Amino acid sequence: MSEQQQPELTEEQKQQRDIQWQRECFQNAQKHLAEKGIIPNTVIDKDSRFLAPLCAVWKMKAQNGKTYWVITGQLPTDHVDVVAATSARAVMKHFSYQWQLKADAILANAGHDQSQVQFANLLISRAHGLYDIAENDQLWLNEAS
Numbered sequence: 341m342s343e344q345q346q347p348e349l350t351e352e353q354k355q356q357r358d359i360q361w362q363r364e365c366f367q368n369a370q371k372h373l374a375e376k377g378i379i380p381n382t383v384i385d386k387d388s389r390f391l392a393p394l395c396a397v398w399k400m401k402a403q404n405g406k407t408y409w410v411i412t413g414q415l416p417t418d419h420v421d422v423v424a425a426t427s428a429r430a431v432m433k434h435f436s437y438q439w440q441l442k443a444d445a446i447l448a449n450a451g452h453d454q455s456q457v458q459f460a461n462l463l464i465s466r467a468h469g470l471y472d473i474a475e476n477d478q479l480w481l482n483e484a485s
Contacts, residue, residue: 380401396413399422415469415470443461
């Protein structure tokens with residue numbers, strides 16, 4: 341055997357892995373908001389979406405009375421005021437567009453800073469992936485139109 345084979349996970353193990361992933365994403369979302377001076381109060385579960393292990397979109401109400409969308413997962417954690425989008429699917433497209441704009445601005449000013457160029461390229465890659473997820477109708481079959 342040239343590669344070590346991982347044993348197949350049981351359904352219970354997969355469920356536990358997904359719960360752990362969701363918990364980590366939630367903690368990252370809370371930490372992100374706290375670093376921005378926003379203290380989350382409640383999660384609006386019915387509007388939040390999870391696509392383990394890629395990304396989670398949280399709709400969170402903060403102690404300041406405002407509501408925010410927060411995206412976490414295998415991408416940069418980011419947030420936006422709830423007025424930016426009406427659904428998790430729409431906010432994914434919003435983040436995709438915003439990250440493209442941020443990447444363009446970074447690349448225009450990066451000069452020879454390779455770390456900035458790498459971050460811009462990460463934003464572009466994740467923006468494309470987010471847009472693809474948002475456009476995949478199969479992932480949104482249970483969403484109200």
